[in-house]
Amino acid sequence: MLPLSDTIVAIATAIVPQQGSIGIVRLSGAKAVAIARCLFVAPGKQPWDSHRILYGHIRDPMTQEQVDEALLLLMLAPRSYTREDVVEFHCHGGMIPVQRVVQLCVAAGARLAEPGEFTLRAFLNGRLDLTQAESVAELVAAQSTAAARIALAGLEGKLARPLKQLRQTCLALLAEIEARLDFADDLPPLDAGAIAEQIHHVQRQVEQLLATAEGGQLLRTGLKVAIVGRPNVGKSSLLNAWSRCDRAIVTDLPGTTRDIVESQLVVGGIPIQVLDTAGIRVTENVVEQLGVERSRQAALSADIVLFVLDASQGWTAADQEIYDQLKLAERRQQSPNAVLMVANKEDLLPAAANCHDLHLPMAPIPTVFLSALTQTGINHLETAILDLVHGHNLHAANLEFALNQRQAALLQHVQHSLTHVLQAIDEQLPLDFWTIDLHAAVRALGTLTGEDVTESVLEQIFSRFCIGK
Numbered sequence: 176m177l178p179l180s181d182t183i184v185a186i187a188t189a190i191v192p193q194q195g196s197i198g199i200v201r202l203s204g205a206k207a208v209a210i211a212r213c214l215f216v217a218p219g220k221q222p223w224d225s226h227r228i229l230y231g232h233i234r235d236p237m238t239q240e241q242v243d244e245a246l247l248l249l250m251l252a253p254r255s256y257t258r259e260d261v262v263e264f265h266c267h268g269g270m271i272p273v274q275r276v277v278q279l280c281v282a283a284g285a286r287l288a289e290p291g292e293f294t295l296r297a298f299l300n301g302r303l304d305l306t307q308a309e310s311v312a313e314l315v316a317a318q319s320t321a322a323a324r325i326a327l328a329g330l331e332g333k334l335a336r337p338l339k340q341l342r343q344t345c346l347a348l349l350a351e352i353e354a355r356l357d358f359a360d361d362l363p364p365l366d367a368g369a370i371a372e373q374i375h376h377v378q379r380q381v382e383q384l385l386a387t388a389e390g391g392q393l394l395r396t397g398l399k400v401a402i403v404g405r406p407n408v409g410k411s412s413l414l415n416a417w418s419r420c421d422r423a424i425v426t427d428l429p430g431t432t433r434d435i436v437e438s439q440l441v442v443g444g445i446p447i448q449v450l451d452t453a454g455i456r457v458t459e460n461v462v463e464q465l466g467v468e469r470s471r472q473a474a475l476s477a478d479i480v481l482f483v484l485d486a487s488q489g490w491t492a493a494d495q496e497i498y499d500q501l502k503l504a505e506r507r508q509q510s511p512n513a514v515l516m517v518a519n520k521e522d523l524l525p526a527a528a529n530c531h532d533l534h535l536p537m538a539p540i541p542t543v544f545l546s547a548l549t550q551t552g553i554n555h556l557e558t559a560i561l562d563l564v565h566g567h568n569l570h571a572a573n574l575e576f577a578l579n580q581r582q583a584a585l586l587q588h589v590q591h592s593l594t595h596v597l598q599a600i601d602e603q604l605p606l607d608f609w610t611i612d613l614h615a616a617v618r619a620l621g622t623l624t625g626e627d628v629t630e631s632v633l634e635q636i637f638s639r640f641c642i643g644k
């Protein structure tokens with residue numbers, strides 16, 4: 176574990192050359208204010224009070240060279256993010272000013288912060304529990320409004336509260352059982368039925384929490400959607416119409432798309448990475464062959480495949496060949512919601528056209544008619560994708576909070592432990608057997624919120640943070 180006695184420093188904002196207007200350098204620790212006073216010159220009689228902003232200049236104390244014109248924000252313990260003295264230098268954006276300030280802070284006695292070390296200190300100093308700390312990283316990484324909303328709910332403690340209540344309930348049960356082990360002659364007999372009912376109640380609450388995990392994962396990581404099909408069916412036009420910008424080059428020449436073109440969208444609160452692939456066909460062009468192979472790989476790795484065909488031509492032998500090459504029939508057997516048929520060029524069809532007019536030779540597949548050229552039917556495509564997602568009972572956009580992968584694994588361990596307790600009760604085993612698994616459930620719940628956590632767990636969690644947070 177890194178020593179808390181050190182004063183740490185890091186750049187707290189993303190620095191993009193010629194684009195960032197402000198760059199923040201953050202200090203936390205016992206020497207933070209002393210380092211700030213060494214480097215920062217505040218003209219006049221500005222008071223160095225907590226939660227006040229000072230105007231001045233940063234200078235090199237060795238050479239007296241002025242490094243930057245800046246603002247200084249003081250946040251004294253315990254009213255700070257880490258519950259330590261925290262100082263922020265608000266410099267001009269760009270790499271040179273902020274890097275020079277960091278170097279001066281290190282020369283004055285600070286050390287460079289490790290990834291997530293500011294939030295780790297907030298946890299170790301009791302300002303955040305572990306679920307709130309993880310929510311900080313999830314909020315920073317959020318790719319959609321819905322993902323940011325559930326991360327913020329976790330940061331506000333909406334996940335921690337039911338977890339802590341479950342732990343208190345299990346501790347109360349454990350105390351009641353262990354009391355019979357120590358003072359059996361002084362207490363009334365234990366009501367095994369009542370204990371079992373309380374455990375069943377805890378399990379039902381755990382199930383409700385676990386039900387949020389899959390939807391939460393969907394909001395955090397999103398979906399990968401691959402657009403595949405033969406050349407000139409309108410795959411690139413579909414990407415451009417869907418993303419509302421010219422992401423891909425569109426011509427009447429087959430094989431225009433040689434590589435995978437990506438676009439990031441948000442549909443129903445779910446981040447979607449859309450991959451426009453090269454038209455799949457037999458070709459002698461070496462570059463196009465590479466593009467075709469990448470198309471196949473993209474289709475294999477995608478969560479959903481949009482199989483695009485020319486609605487005016489219907490299903491063709493070339494479509495069937497691609498369908499067979501990508502083994503989409505086998506994929507649909509494993510995951511029925513993994514393939515969506517997109518009948519493009521709807522504008523060339525009569526008004527009464529339907530799926531039967533496409534002459535699809537396979538079992539019914541969810542099909543959407545649209546026109547990338549006129550940009551009509553895109554809303555139907557998004558609805559169809561959400562229907563596929565909700566076919567897995569992933570009502571992600573409606574979640575109040577959501578478990579992450581670590582939390583879900585621990586809660587599953589809690590469920591197994593409680594099931595073993597119930598088995599011990601049913602089999603009328605001695606009370607010692609009841610307490611073994613109940614202790615395991617309590618430990619797992621404590622690990623969830625950080626009340627009972629090891630150094631290795633903390634390293635695993637905070638190593639995924641960005642530096643400066």
